[in-house]
Amino acid sequence: MSRRRRFAELRAARGYSQEEFAEALAVAASTVVRWEGGRATPRPHQRPRIAELLGVTLPSLEALLCKEQPVEIAALADTPPLVHGGDDDMKRREVLGLLAVTGALVALPDTGEAAARGRTASMLLESGEALHRSLWQVYTLSDSKQVVFPAVRAQLDVMATGLAETRTAGDRARLSRMTADLYQLVGELFFDANRYTDAAQCYTLAANAAYSGGDHDLWACAMTRHAYVELYARRAHAAQPLLAAAFRIARRGDDTLSTRHWVAAVQAQAYAAVGDLDACNRALDEAEQVHALDGAHSHNGGWLRFDGSRLAEERGACYLQLGRPDLAEDALAAALARPLSLRRRAAVLSDLAVLGAHRRDVDQVVHYAEQALGLADRSNSGFIGKKLDGLRGRLAPLMSDGRVSTLDHRIAALPRTA
Incomplete structure (x- = not known):
């Protein structure tokens, strides 16, 4: 059963016709028809209300709205990476422009006017925080982090409109906090794409917005x-x-x-x-x-x-950097025994491979690096690629072994997002 067909069945099961569903959402009935036919997708600010009407959680709704994918790649993003080629550079510039606009609106002084807030601001104040939690959850659970990028970019657009409509100091403070929240998520997306300067800019703007929001x-x-x-x-x-x-x-x-x-x-x-x-x-x-x-x-x-929950792996990484493999091994082994996200598991595996390189243990290097490479292939994450680049710097003394030289070439060939 297609996901959009399931969307329509949930709507019908809750007793709504397409016209009634559209009326509850203040949209045209033809819009609901396009949603259910897969020809359009609800805007981010509409989704909390849709989830409420359908009786599902926001993450479940996000899954229903995702494009259909072959089973063998269902865990990967259907969206192109954030920064590959001219089209994605244009998307990046659009996001940076929205950051500038929303940042300026956050920084503008309160006008002191008590006029009624606009419709977008009202929707944000009602459901924006729940939507942002949902976006973070999708980001956290996705192997390929860029899957959340289109929704985040659209929500930045909504935030710009909402901030422009807001008049009272209390509303401005709440929307400033929501903006700071969203900026941090945008920063995480840039960070995962190896766009470190862009990520730092997002975090700086987030700090300013959080200060404005108190x-x-x-x-x-x-x-x-x-x-x-x-x-x-x-x-x-x-x-x-x-x-x-x-x-x-x-x-x-x-x-x-x-x-x-x-x-x-x-x-x-x-x-x-x-x-x-x-x-x-x-x-x-x-x-x-x-x-x-x-x-x-x-x-x-x-x-x-x-x-x-990450302290074992973080402690292991610290001890490894301090040149104390004796302390690092127990912490990393304890971390690997825990349930980990794909990205965190790859980081621990990379650190264990580095530990093997420190000991000149080729078998350990190959064992853990092969697993980390497999996860890198699944996720296309710049973060994992960067961790494995750190391992490459330790492989020189072991390059006489053909397995190590093959690993080196495979790491070098990983797709890079920047």
């Missing part, structure tokens, strides 16, 4: 993501002041949230990068305190996802 936790998370871009570029000295500021901001936030513990976890990586084992351990111990919080309410699954 949310310290959201602000600290944007600063931390910006710092992570610098860490990933092996610029720990540039990351450290960002993280220090983020930690100070987080301490002014909600102490029931995990924000300050996430900042500490990223600080541990910065300390590892400069070779400070003691400071790294202190930061990791601070991060571990997240387990003392109420796990059900310490994060929101969107812009704040830190729950401590």
Whole structure:
């Protein structure tokens, strides 16, 4: 059964004709006909209400709206990668333009007018936060992260309209927080596509929007993501002041949230990068305190996802960078034994392959690198490619082994998104 046919059957099962369904959504009946025929797709701001009418969750609705795909590639995105060729460069420029527009609207001072808000602003204030949580969930669960890009780009357009319509200070603050949330997701998409400068710009705008919205936790998370871009570029000295500021901001936030513990976890990586084992351990111990919080309410699954479940792999990566394979192996093995997303599993496998290279153990290198390459082929993720590039730098002493030279060539041949 096609997904759009299932969409129509759910509508009928809930007792709505196409005309009644259209009336409940304030759209033309012909629009519902196009949706069910697969000739059009609901806009992001319409989807929470559609999910409510159909009696399904937002992620389930997203699945119903996805284009049909052959079974063997159903786990991969039907959308082209974010940055491949001129057409995608144009899409990227459009997104950057929307960032500029929404950023300007967030920064404009409150007019003090009490006029009624516009229709788009009202819809955003009613359902925008739920939609953004849904987009984060799709992003988190998708092997290929770019699958969420079209919906995010469309939602940026909606945010620009909503911000332009908003008059009261309270509404502006809420929409500023939603904008900061969305900016961080756009930054994650750019980061996964190896567009690090674009990602950093998104996180800077997110920090400014969060400040305008009066949310310290959201602000600290944007600063931390910006710092992570610098860490990933092996610029720990540039990351450290960002993280220090983020930690100070987080301490002014909600102490029931995990924000300050996430900042500490990223600080541990910065300390590892400069070779400070003691400071790294202190930061990791601070991060571990997240387990003392109420796990059900310490994060929101969107812009704040830190729950401590990644600490084993992060500890292993830190020890590996510090040149302490004796400490790294147990942590990485413990991480690999846990349920992991495709991208996280590839990162742990890459680190275990690096550990094998450190020991000159070709069998270990090949065993783990082959698995990581398989995951890279499935996801087309720039993040995994970058992790494997780090392994390539350790392979030179082992290149006399044909298996290692083959690995080197395969890593070099991975598709690059930038």
